[in-house]
Amino acid sequence: MEQILEAVRNDGVFVMRLLLAMVLGGLVGLERQRRGRPAGLRTNILVCLGSAAIIVAFQKLSLESTAGAESAIRMDPARAAAGVITGIGFLGAGTIMKSRSYVRGLTTAASIWVVSAIGVTAGLGEYVIAGVLTLLVLLALYAFHRLSLHGDRYFSLTLHWSGDLDLLADVTAQLREDGVVVKNRQVTRHPQTGECEVELGLKRHKEGDGRAVLDRLQADRRFEKVSWG
Secondary structure: OHHHHHHHHHOHHHHHHHHHHHHHHHHHHHHHHHOOOOOOHHHHHHHHHHHHHHHHHHHHHHHHHOOOOOOOOOOOHHHHHHHHHHHHHHHHHOOOEEOOOOEEOHHHHHHHHHHHHHHHHHHOOOHHHHHHHHHHHHHHHHHHHHHHOOOOEEEEEEEEEEOOOOHHHHHHHHHHHOOEEEEEEEEEEOOOOOEEEEEEEEEEOOOOOHHHHHHHHHHOOOOOEEEEO
């Protein structure tokens, strides 16, 4: 028991770094989850916590390896940090979805990457830098998102229904009335089932209400599925 308590006292500073990484990653994750992004609260916490844990482990090993003058082992936390940032890139790439008319998930991928940087700075014990970095990330995700609402925005609309393609003309007319311009379209019709799948690349002017169009389309029973990205 005494050995456990001593280990807790000795590693207290490292535990605090992990807790800080968990909190800071959670703040970014909450913002992402509020917007319904695939990488939400738990993903960002795990990324930040894992990044911090790797750095903490390397620092702890470095301290232990240099405790004796005869030791020839040297641990470089900078290399560990570089490995973390590189490895997280693969996770971020998995959140990016690309189709013919749009690319989605770039912001989520970037947020995962920068959350790993928050974890690295927290793991290194740079509390102020980690805190400021978290605030800047939240500012970029929230405040700048609000600013972007005042300009033209690009979205995709995917519709599924069974029947002919005449329904597409009605959808295009509704979008035009609400200030939404159809930039491109991809139409797929399954001859065996008669199911139609249409993906529209859209541009919404700042005065247009794209959400109102989505609500009306989702309430239309002629459509089996309506998704907006």
